[in-house]
Amino acid sequence: MSILAVGTVAFDSIETPFGTADRVLGGSATYLTLAARYFSDDVRLVGVVGGDFPDRHVEALRTRGVDLEGLTVDPDGETFFWRGRYHYDLNDRDTLDTQLNVLQTFDPQIPASYRDSTIVCLGNLEPTIQRDVLAQVDNPSFVICDTMNYWIENTPDSLRETLRLVDCLVINDAEARELADEPNLVKAASIIRAMGPDILIVKKGEHGALLFSDDIVFSAPAYPLEAIQDPTGAGDTFAGGLAGHLMREGVFNGASLKRGIIYGSAMASFAVEEFGPEQLLRLDASQISKRARAFQDLAHIPELTPLQTA
Amino acid sequence: MSILAVGTVAFDSIETPFGTADRVLGGSATYLTLAARYFSDDVRLVGVVGGDFPDRHVEALRTRGVDLEGLTVDPDGETFFWRGRYHYDLNDRDTLDTQLNVLQTFDPQIPASYRDSTIVCLGNLEPTIQRDVLAQVDNPSFVICDTMNYWIENTPDSLRETLRLVDCLVINDAEARELADEPNLVKAASIIRAMGPDILIVKKGEHGALLFSDDIVFSAPAYPLEAIQDPTGAGDTFAGGLAGHLMREGVFNGASLKRGIIYGSAMASFAVEEFGPEQLLRLDASQISKRARAFQDLAHIPELTPLQTA
Numbered sequence: 001m002s003i004l005a006v007g008t009v010a011f012d013s014i015e016t017p018f019g020t021a022d023r024v025l026g027g028s029a030t031y032l033t034l035a036a037r038y039f040s041d042d043v044r045l046v047g048v049v050g051g052d053f054p055d056r057h058v059e060a061l062r063t064r065g066v067d068l069e070g071l072t073v074d075p076d077g078e079t080f081f082w083r084g085r086y087h088y089d090l091n092d093r094d095t096l097d098t099q100l101n102v103l104q105t106f107d108p109q110i111p112a113s114y115r116d117s118t119i120v121c122l123g124n125l126e127p128t129i130q131r132d133v134l135a136q137v138d139n140p141s142f143v144i145c146d147t148m149n150y151w152i153e154n155t156p157d158s159l160r161e162t163l164r165l166v167d168c169l170v171i172n173d174a175e176a177r178e179l180a181d182e183p184n185l186v187k188a189a190s191i192i193r194a195m196g197p198d199i200l201i202v203k204k205g206e207h208g209a210l211l212f213s214d215d216i217v218f219s220a221p222a223y224p225l226e227a228i229q230d231p232t233g234a235g236d237t238f239a240g241g242l243a244g245h246l247m248r249e250g251v252f253n254g255a256s257l258k259r260g261i262i263y264g265s266a267m268a269s270f271a272v273e274e275f276g277p278e279q280l281l282r283l284d285a286s287q288i289s290k291r292a293r294a295f296q297d298l299a300h301i302p303e304l305t306p307l308q309t310a
Numbered sequence: 311m312s313i314l315a316v317g318t319v320a321f322d323s324i325e326t327p328f329g330t331a332d333r334v335l336g337g338s339a340t341y342l343t344l345a346a347r348y349f350s351d352d353v354r355l356v357g358v359v360g361g362d363f364p365d366r367h368v369e370a371l372r373t374r375g376v377d378l379e380g381l382t383v384d385p386d387g388e389t390f391f392w393r394g395r396y397h398y399d400l401n402d403r404d405t406l407d408t409q410l411n412v413l414q415t416f417d418p419q420i421p422a423s424y425r426d427s428t429i430v431c432l433g434n435l436e437p438t439i440q441r442d443v444l445a446q447v448d449n450p451s452f453v454i455c456d457t458m459n460y461w462i463e464n465t466p467d468s469l470r471e472t473l474r475l476v477d478c479l480v481i482n483d484a485e486a487r488e489l490a491d492e493p494n495l496v497k498a499a500s501i502i503r504a505m506g507p508d509i510l511i512v513k514k515g516e517h518g519a520l521l522f523s524d525d526i527v528f529s530a531p532a533y534p535l536e537a538i539q540d541p542t543g544a545g546d547t548f549a550g551g552l553a554g555h556l557m558r559e560g561v562f563n564g565a566s567l568k569r570g571i572i573y574g575s576a577m578a579s580f581a582v583e584e585f586g587p588e589q590l591l592r593l594d595a596s597q598i599s600k601r602a603r604a605f606q607d608l609a610h611i612p613e614l615t616p617l618q619t620a
Contacts, residue, residue, distance in 0.1 A: 038617060088493040183398040185516070186536045206495070207517035208529070219518070219531030219608050226496045248617075255612045262611055289616035298529050299609045301572055302565045306599035307348060
């Protein structure tokens, strides 16, 4: 019973209205695995870094229980770098610089010990790379996939091919509308689910998340935070908490997905409270359980009495 | 035990991507009372129309049980008229024409029979008019108030004076941020509640609603609709369902407010399915009860098992 996450391991330089952070540890696989490892003791990372990636970051991941056999170090290359700026509306960000570096030639080779992975999380990468990874895993029970507008616009056919192999697509509301070419989210969900994924989870940032499955629509709230410092990695952290919880339950049904969304939301609510993945490095299990319970209070609708017919 | 609603009674001409409607019955007091009357048999309207307001609209309201003693007819004037256009993002609308007409000289005189009203709903009007109405009610148990960016920007002092008299302010998220001059909604809620209203309800359209009260934060989902025709009046319908349900319970606490928000959301979800207030004219109680229950399914978080400490 194990989780494999493929994605970026990166340096991020981030500006938000609340501060800045320079070349901090980042990347989708970083956030994903650091969140998932609270729920599972077998979390495997597939990614690539350059010779400039410091040992302390490797150790930060390793000491938190992330299996790094799948992390390739290219000694002559430089680590993927992203620089971005968020505005007061934290849903709105500008990418100021992207240096693909070692990611440009990333050709993930899955270690033999990873072939039996139970859950596979395909971080936001070129859809062909996502399929390459999937092809190297024997028989995953559940495949979770992220993508972004760039792939929706530039590699639509390849993305469709990947989507046919996916159980659960996790994207934001703008991406869902764009992928389906349909402004209404309920209709968009049907269109996307017809592309392959049985399950669509729509992330809406400060507005929570929506789950669409066979006969289920579930609306999860967002945790009302007074101090959001940095939304970087929130979506990957969400996916990591979701995958981690699903692994903990070992079943993939409506109830486990709902719970997974709540744990994913709880993890994401911690991640955004500080710059970089700081909180994910030092949370304890009781904090996570407490915040997940807070979601229940937040969303609980008391008993309703039917209206009297006039 | 009665509800008094003051607001506009209007003609609306509406364009949305899904169709158009010309000079249909509209106005905040119209939507408010048509929603509230499903929950209470004593719903009182205060407003003004011109000589051009057709008898059939008066009858539409009267036969649905709305008390119209407080509706002034100015035979020489014309009814308030609004023309607007919505875009694919239905949160985004342009006002194309506003003809205040009889509203320009609106000086609401509350009938003696209305002075004992239990709940007062102050529709979005000039804050001085809202206070004038309030001054003519003896001792309301609960005052609900709406406002908009125009009054926040142009009559801030008068609005503050009104807010000191209000128990529950119901506005949208952009208005809350603007009123508090604070982008974070949680902080904005504290700032606004310090202005007077014990209770703040933030309407977020397709993202649901948030309740902020003394020790409560509650997040209500929006009903996922496949076919939204026309969002006009959704906010007033929400307030009407909220007020109506609160009247039905007769108490104003956390649980009744949460239920009120769900009934308000249910009523609003019906209102937007057709142009104008059509659905509000012909719903029956069982449809409303059923949709309110659907919100419980939508938001229900199954039992959570705490994480094991590593």
